Amino acid sequence: MLVAMNSGGPDASGRDVKSEVRRIWNRNSAFWDSRMGEGNAFHRVLLLPALERLMEITPGASVLDVACGNGQLSRWMAQRGAHVIAIDISEKQIEAAGARGNSGERKIDYRVIDASDPEALDGLGNTNFDVIVCNMALMDMPDIEPLAKAIPALLRRNGRFVFSVTHPCFNASDMRKVATESEEGGVVKVTCGVEIRRYLTERSEKGLAIAGQPEPQLYFERPLSSLLGAFLRQGLVLNAFEEPAFSNTGEVAAANWFNWQNFKDIPPVIVVRFTRS
């Protein structure tokens, strides 16, 4: 399904896009919580080492977790002594996060907030945060401009904004995974790769975050120039960019050829850090 990008306005069928995002995440919340738990393998093996390097969480750090889902990353940060405010547009996700409680000594402040609502972001307070993180969620938001505009005021000087998303070049909705078999020196070899047909055109499609989820969610796909440009235009400085792949992890190949663990030379995600000078 194609819907409007860069707006909270109606899609082609007249529905409000943000309400539709919220409705779908509410519906998928229990399934997401059961599969994500305190971080699934994709998160723990692929994302977390890069997030840890780029966020540099220290005890006492003040952190805003944007689009926190069931709060698994918030709890990981609280365990390391961070004071965390965790926000999400879906009240069911926030309920699920709250039901899992806190870990460590720090109480996490979970709130239902739309990260594309400028007034709500303004209400989080000025220059409060050492770190703002948005893990695997910018591609779930129809409009990232309000968040980009709010970040310079929310971050303290030299504060860090770290985000991860599905890799805009290799892990988008109409990408096709391919496995080819070849024989080299009498040895049969299977190589996994991706085929890409489009990249530059911003668009929205429905897709699955986790196979078996009750309803496909809306993805909003942007090329790197739009994605990074939204934050560069606000004067933020890009100072770290990682493309983790399972090749670096030593993870055992999965039985299913099309599992990302078999794509040794294709990164499924990017992890990016901006700072405020």
Ligand SMILES: C[S@@+](CC[C@H](N)C(=O)[O-])C[C@H]1O[C@@H](n2cnc3c(N)ncnc32)[C@H](O)[C@@H]1O
């Ligand atoms: C793929 S989940 C990631 C959850 C969490 N960051 C994690 O890593 O486990 C995407 C989350 O983005 C949230 N979301 C989507 N649009 C949002 C918005 N405009 N404001 C806040 N949260 C939003 C969804 O409700 C969902 O919980």
